[in-house]
Amino acid sequence: MSKKIxxxxxxxxxxxxxxEAVKVLNALQAxxxxxxxxxxxxxxxxxxxxxxxxxxxxTLAAAKASDAVLLGAVGGPKWEPLHISKRPEKGLLGLRAxxxxxxxxxxxxxxxxxxxxxxxxxxxxSGLDIMIxxxxxxxxxxxxxxxxxxxxxxxxxxxxxxxxxxxxxERICRVAFDIAMxxxxxxxxxxxxxxxxxxxxxxxxxxxxxxxxxxxELSHMYVDNxxxxxxxxxxxxDVMVTGNIFGDILSDCAAMLTGSIGxxxxxxxxxxxxxxxxxxxxxxxxxxxxxxxxxxxxILSVAMMLRYSLGAPEAADRIDAAVSKVLDQGLRTADIMSxxxxxxxxxxxxxxxxAAL
Amino acid sequence: MSKKIxxxxxxxxxxxxxxEAVKVLNALQAxxxxxxxxxxxxxxxxxxxxxxxxxxxxTLAAAKASDAVLLGAVGGPKWEPLHISKRPEKGLLGLRAxxxxxxxxxxxxxxxxxxxxxxxxxxxxSGLDIMIxxxxxxxxxxxxxxxxxxxxxxxxxxxxxxxxxxxxxERICRVAFDIAMxxxxxxxxxxxxxxxxxxxxxxxxxxxxxxxxxxxELSHMYVDNxxxxxxxxxxxxDVMVTGNIFGDILSDCAAMLTGSIGxxxxxxxxxxxxxxxxxxxxxxxxxxxxxxxxxxxxILSVAMMLRYSLGAPEAADRIDAAVSKVLDQGLRTADIMSxxxxxxxxxxxxxxxxAAL
Ligand SMILES: CC(C)[C@H](C(=O)O)[C@@H](O)C(=O)O
Ligand SMILES: CC(C)[C@H](C(=O)O)[C@@H](O)C(=O)O
Numbered sequence: 001m002s003k004k005i006x007x008x009x010x011x012x013x014x015x016x017x018x019x020e021a022v023k024v025l026n027a028l029q030a031x032x033x034x035x036x037x038x039x040x041x042x043x044x045x046x047x048x049x050x051x052x053x054x055x056x057x058x059t060l061a062a063a064k065a066s067d068a069v070l071l072g073a074v075g076g077p078k079w080e081p082l083h084i085s086k087r088p089e090k091g092l093l094g095l096r097a098x099x100x101x102x103x104x105x106x107x108x109x110x111x112x113x114x115x116x117x118x119x120x121x122x123x124x125x126s127g128l129d130i131m132i133x134x135x136x137x138x139x140x141x142x143x144x145x146x147x148x149x150x151x152x153x154x155x156x157x158x159x160x161x162x163x164x165x166x167x168x169x170e171r172i173c174r175v176a177f178d179i180a181m182x183x184x185x186x187x188x189x190x191x192x193x194x195x196x197x198x199x200x201x202x203x204x205x206x207x208x209x210x211x212x213x214x215x216x217e218l219s220h221m222y223v224d225n226x227x228x229x230x231x232x233x234x235x236x237x238d239v240m241v242t243g244n245i246f247g248d249i250l251s252d253c254a255a256m257l258t259g260s261i262g263x264x265x266x267x268x269x270x271x272x273x274x275x276x277x278x279x280x281x282x283x284x285x286x287x288x289x290x291x292x293x294x295x296x297x298x299i300l301s302v303a304m305m306l307r308y309s310l311g312a313p314e315a316a317d318r319i320d321a322a323v324s325k326v327l328d329q330g331l332r333t334a335d336i337m338s339x340x341x342x343x344x345x346x347x348x349x350x351x352x353x354x355a356a357l
Numbered sequence: 358m359s360k361k362i363x364x365x366x367x368x369x370x371x372x373x374x375x376x377e378a379v380k381v382l383n384a385l386q387a388x389x390x391x392x393x394x395x396x397x398x399x400x401x402x403x404x405x406x407x408x409x410x411x412x413x414x415x416t417l418a419a420a421k422a423s424d425a426v427l428l429g430a431v432g433g434p435k436w437e438p439l440h441i442s443k444r445p446e447k448g449l450l451g452l453r454a455x456x457x458x459x460x461x462x463x464x465x466x467x468x469x470x471x472x473x474x475x476x477x478x479x480x481x482x483s484g485l486d487i488m489i490x491x492x493x494x495x496x497x498x499x500x501x502x503x504x505x506x507x508x509x510x511x512x513x514x515x516x517x518x519x520x521x522x523x524x525x526x527e528r529i530c531r532v533a534f535d536i537a538m539x540x541x542x543x544x545x546x547x548x549x550x551x552x553x554x555x556x557x558x559x560x561x562x563x564x565x566x567x568x569x570x571x572x573x574e575l576s577h578m579y580v581d582n583x584x585x586x587x588x589x590x591x592x593x594x595d596v597m598v599t600g601n602i603f604g605d606i607l608s609d610c611a612a613m614l615t616g617s618i619g620x621x622x623x624x625x626x627x628x629x630x631x632x633x634x635x636x637x638x639x640x641x642x643x644x645x646x647x648x649x650x651x652x653x654x655x656i657l658s659v660a661m662m663l664r665y666s667l668g669a670p671e672a673a674d675r676i677d678a679a680v681s682k683v684l685d686q687g688l689r690t691a692d693i694m695s696x697x698x699x700x701x702x703x704x705x706x707x708x709x710x711x712a713a714l
Contacts, residue, residue: 089551119589124476140519141552148558151522158555160519162497166512194446195498198515201505227610231588232476249606253584
């Protein structure tokens with residue numbers, strides 16, 4: 001039976017990079033390797049411009065009715081003056097909440113071909129392969145109460161709430177632990193248990209849940225130390241699991257260790273394996289529409305989609321291999337360009353991946 | 358009139374490193390460069406062991422009665438099983454709150470003599486000199502409500518509250534802006550204004566406050582991007598200002614960029630210039646009592662104390678120069694040792710600084 005993919009190009013370079021990922025899907029479809037049906041909708045700033053809403057009801061309904069969502073990127077300076085409730089980011093957060101996408105998988109992998117792009121010394125990052133598992137529908141992102149209130153004195157006071165229930169912590173830990181069991185069997189759970197009760201409970205639940213995984217090596221680290229250790233010796237980590245806000249910060253830090261965030265995909269999954277897939281980089285409004293953006297992170301997001309939501313691991317492996325092959329061929333978009341390589345645009349890079357499949 | 362310094366050695370390597378800093382104070386005192394009176398008290402695990410309380414009333418009272426506090430470090434695995442309210446960290450947090458130390462200054466400076474210690478490439482970090490100004494008595498560290506509650510279903514729920522008032526944001530911004538005006542006149546304010554209302558207000562207040570500083574260049578950055586940019590191009594920053602929890606994470610990340618956290622001091626100030634001074638590194642229980650810890654961060658903390666709380670900037674400059682000189686002489690403790698240098702212990706390093714004064 002054909003699987004339904006909702007394509008949300010979004011803002012900035014979103015439409016350009018998504019177009020290349022769709023090329024890859026179409027190529028696999030044409031040769032019968034996968035059976036998918038694509039549908040398109042608006043989200044983010046593009047949706048706000050068209051409907052005054054960064055997540056129109058129809059888009060959310062279409063997402064719910066699909067097996068997987070492919071997202072480009074949302075946001076840009078154009079929409080920054082808007083109230084927080086109308087910003088493109090609200091579309092993204094609404095999709096995460098609406099689909100219950102609690103498990104955000106963010107690999108930080110260094111491609112040997114691009115090792116020189118890292119700002120870290122080669123011996124520190126060569127072979128880097130961390131999987132960050134970030135909780136995505138709880139924490140201070142969604143906690144109530146929240147807002148800005150005026151005190152009797154007339155002064156304003158801004159407030160957000162960090163909150164987790166035991167079951168929320170347990171389910172994200174299970175996702176991380178299951179992934180680790182197929183990798184190095186090591187998980188580092190990151191919290192601030194010496195100060196925040198919410199994360200003290202997180203630590204307890206993580207420890208208790210790990211009892212079901214006798215072969216797993218679980219460690220705990222405070223978030224400030226984790227930020228240090230990522231810079232000091234990132235290869236000590238296999239899988240890291242943490243809450244929404246700490247995961248936001250640490251996963252970006254980890255991604256940048258590779259020096260090529262134009263290469264990093266991500267997956268956001270719910271309990272049923274339904275998922276949203278997107279590059280970890282942003283909408284890069286400064287280079288939008290110029291055909292120079294790197295489509296590889298989006299193409300690699302398609303590979304994650306085939307692996308985690310569409311049950312097509314062989315096709316996923318072929319995409320991963322094709323990306324590695326185009327890098328071996330010396331093709332580079334501007335963001336990862338280096339001496340002796342051949343600089344190509346967005347579409348040429350997409351075509352090269354299709355050819356290498 | 359003699360200035361009163363309360364010395365809190367704390368736990369782990371605390372007593373060893375503080376002893377060397379006291380040597381430096383005594384040497385300056387002996388030659389009449391400063392006029393100080395030292396008093397000692399217990400805090401952290403040491404205080405818990407003696408009195409069952411990580412911050413005994415007498416210690417807080419002595420701190421309040423002093424012009425400045427010199428702190429070693431607190432904490433260690435021995436006290437980790439304790440309830441959060443009895444842990445060594447509570448002593449530190451109690452001092453911050455009790456003295457109203459809202460402004461935490463954390464320089465991330467790369468010593469040219471130690472450039473090789475960084476995990477980052479030399480061209481990325483050479484000349485690095487960032488001042489991170491972290492708000493220290495508000496935010497999710499102290500916000501109410503907090504705790505772990507049991508829901509009607511029997512499930513537990515952990516909760517902490519991120520909260521700031523406008524005046525709290527304004528006063529920390531003024532500290533950062535004043536410091537920047539004596540440096541590169543550039544401040545980057547870090548928030549998560551696209552998601553958290555509390556930090557949306559932070560951004561507004563920062564912008565408004567900057568109107569009083571016409572020569573200042575204020576920029577804003579989301580915290581996840583700031584973590585990335587610290588790894589990608591840290592030299593873009595002059596002064597960074599942010600809240601308590603983001604500052605905790607980013608200042609440790611920034612410190613580690615230098616590769617030698619054994620060299621970094623910090624200051625925590627209140628409205629009256631009273632301050633607590635401590636190395637940014639921890640209590641390192643693994644090497645405690647062996648006479649190998651690096652005392653330089655604590656000695657440099659004394660320099661900050663003389664500069665910010667005791668009105669003795671010349672003596673402070675002399676300490677800074679002496680530390681640079683011992684590095685030029687090739688002396689290194691184990692944590693910063695490299696080929697061709699001479700490895701020394703804690704006391705020998707302290708003596709060398711005194712000799713170089
Ligand atoms: C755009 C923003 C709301 C989002 C987040 O904070 O989760 C982004 O930073 C991310 O990590 O996907
Ligand atoms: C020990 C801990 C409570 C403290 C903090 O989180 O503030 C420490 O990490 C620091 O940065 O001084």
